[in-house]
Amino acid sequence: MGWLPDPVEALLEVALVGELTVVGRNGRPIAHPLIPLYDGERIFLHSSTLFSKKLEHIKREPRVSLALTDPVAMKGNADRATIQGTARVLEDDPHVDWEALILDLWRRKEPAIDAFLKARVALPLFFERAVIEITPERSLYWEGGDTTRPPVETRAPSEVAA
């Protein structure tokens, strides 16, 4: 099971957008607003091959972070968190694999996706997708979202043991 603090899990459960930050080719941080999904242990994001530069960056440098910051995108929850972790790209078959991995989680947050999926013929490349699986390693949590105060830092049990 996961180790993330309950309030951080609560943010992951409701967030429609989080900022995934990856490390670019020249070491530059590059942020991407994406819908985060959570299965209680791992965080999943996903990307069409149309917008796949982030996937290239992750394959080269798997250390990433996910920030949850916008109360509007989190049903008014004003708490904030940043989760650091290691990502891997799951894409053995970009046409179908993502459906088995994340479609159920995705439709819970964005039910309209089923209507888009039925009209797959209209935008076929949008549904050629890769899944980004993040194993969380460190969490920073700001209750009430006030980042002028120090965050509550939590590390994965494996990280602590190390």
Added chain:
Amino acid sequence: MTATRSGSVPAHAPTAVDLDRLAAYPHVVVSWVDDAGYPVSVATSFRTDAAAGSVALTATALPIPDDRELSVMGSHIHPQPGIGYDERRYLQLWGRAADGTTFTPSRVWGWDETEVPFFEYAERSVPQSRRYLADLSREKGRTIRPRLSPFWLALRTTRLPFLSVTVIPVLLGIAVAATHGAFTWWTALLTLVGAALAHLGINVANDVFDTLSGADDANTTPTQFSGGSRVAVYDLVSVGGLVRIAVALFGAAAAIGLVLVAVTGSTTLLWIGVAGIVIGIAYTAPPLKLVYRGLGELAVVLGFGPLMLLGAYVVQADALAWEPFVLSLVPGIMTGLILFVNEIPDRRSDASAGKRTLPTRFSPEAIRAAYLVASLVAFGVVVAGVAGGLLPWPTLAALAAIPLALRVHEGLKVHYDSPYTLMAVMGANVNLNAAVGGLLLLGYVVAIVVAQLG
């Protein structure tokens, strides 16, 4: 400016305009790469100073470093409970914060879906998808291409829904022949199938030539009515595959045509069939490339008017006549108007590919006026045909579609510059063609029934 152009704010050195854009966001997320090599992010409030070209970041308990590059991003969505979200936009700036709070950006990039609709953003990103899948194929040691189910792929590749523009003139030709006492069901059916196959072959052949010319690649605002099938652009089907499909469709159409020529013994039919296929291919194929010279509408009027309708008539009646010719002008003009309107959203990419269609040559006012005149001419042909005793009076039912034509004309005034809102207008224009054709057919059915009763 860099070559990055997929977003609505291409990557560039920031200006005061960009800082004004950023000021509209309620907070920013500041990110950097920490000493352990992980990105880390913190949200904070901010104030922009457009004159100084800087952003004052509120200091956070997690110290914002001053010795490395930062990303500062504003992001917005509008949640739609139970559905998802819309109104997506974001703006990302890169630079350094000299003292951890005074951030001076040196590069900016972003996307706002009110400026670049999602579909256009996706189309602009097609080259990235192709590159990525090519790299993934090398990585996996097998070819990985995008796919669609066979049904949807066939529908998309052949642009099957456009078959209505073939069905209408063929059925009208058969109906006119029936009023003249000539009707054989199986040759009528063969005519319909042969004409449909020829039309689908032409659609696929046109995609081959538009792909080779670069017109389809250059088009980043295709819609369900315009921009071709895009199956080659998306790499769903190779250009070679399209050629084989086109040859198979033409071959089947030609075989059916030859059967009909053999059955009727009509050399007129042979010439009509040859002319139809030649015009269909010459529409985009060199050396004529009719649509590239502003002659596409004329080719379509001829092909989907006189050639289709007279061809279907000749199969049944084994002769040419004035009535089917006059009648054929109506579906011909209406189908030409489908092309005419569908070329409007493609006009910029068409112009860049040297495809000098009428909307690339004339002003929006001239195009709208031409639409109104041409559609009224089509209705005028019906009135004149009935008044002249060539067309049966029930075909006047077609005039009931005039309000729809006027609605399309009005829609062109409002939506001319927006490919995506123009889609509804293009759809109404396709419906106009079906409505006029359907009402003309109804008129002929009534005429046949009246004649039987009489």
